[in-house]
Amino acid sequence: MIATAAFVLAFLAIGATVVFLALGGGPKGARENLHRQSRSGSRTALTVTAVMVVAFGFGIPVAVLAANKDNQSKQAPGGVKLTASQQAGRKVFAKNCSTCHTLAASNSVGKVGPSLDQIRPPAGLTLNAIKLGRARGMGQMPAGLIDGLEAKNVASYVARVAGRN
Ligand code: HEC
Known part of the structure; x- marks a missing residue:
């Protein structure tokens, strides 16, 4: 159970880091990219990233937990x-x-x-x-x-x- 929680938290941390890097004025390249992109484009990127974070950070662990509930x-x-x-x-x-x-x-x-x-x-x-x-x-x-x-x-x-x- 503790291992699972750690796994979920690690996943969320990775996801959050990606979002901050991509949108929060992280590395230079990412910033320059943002300038070139239209506003709606970066909003789409944010939405897609958020969906991915939720899907992988929550969806998979929750699915695994649910599958493991009926255990031995x-x-x-x-x-x-x-x-x-x-x-x-x-x-x-x-x-x-x-x-x-x-x-x-x-x-x-x-x-x-x-x-x-x-x-x-x-x-x-x-x-x-x-x-x-x-x-x-x-x-x-x-x-x-x-x-x-x-x-x-x-x-x-x-x-x-x-x-x-
Ligand atoms: C001390 C040994 C022993 C224990 C403990 C024991 N049994 Fe048995 N059981 C037997 C024997 C011996 C027979 C067959 C006796 C005969 O038919 O002459 C039997 C027969 C049975 C049968 C078949 C009955 C029939 O009419 O064909 C069932 C069902 C059964 N036991 C279930 C259980 C269950 C459930 C438990 C646990 C609560 C249990 N037994 C605990 C020895 C044991």
Whole structure:
């Protein structure tokens, strides 16, 4: 963030310097040029320069900032967009589920339970598994590891990302 601000300020400083040199009686050559130019001509030059300064000094950094706003924390690997609650669910998954389950989007490789990338559980199935637990002879998943909003968020997250990487 500080680096970005410095970048923007540097750009603005360069732009402002160009304007002053060109129009503010800077180097001799620029001044002589101005005398030869018509008034409207130099006004056009000022306008063009101002537009350029704004476009480059503000437009590009702002565009870059806007593009970077959706950065990695909002995206699972593979670029799947997550809602706020799915992002929360991703944290819940890392803490409560990743030790036992494989899920590429969370870089988890647990082998106690089935790979969620393979079974791609809908949110309802995940919620049910969390609530009741599972012990059908393929290992043990304790009931009630989490509940409420956390369970909802993680179920939504898993449904969104499973099998997508
Ligand atoms: C202690 C290890 C362990 C943890 C922690 C764990 N699971 Fe499981 N999970 C399992 C096992 C083992 C199974 C399969 C059990 C069986 O079917 O016999 C399973 C099954 C599942 C299934 C499939 C259910 C079905 O009916 O097919 C889902 C979905 C699931 N887990 C999601 C989660 C989520 C989400 C979390 C985190 C809140 C989590 N698990 C935490 C071990 C675990």
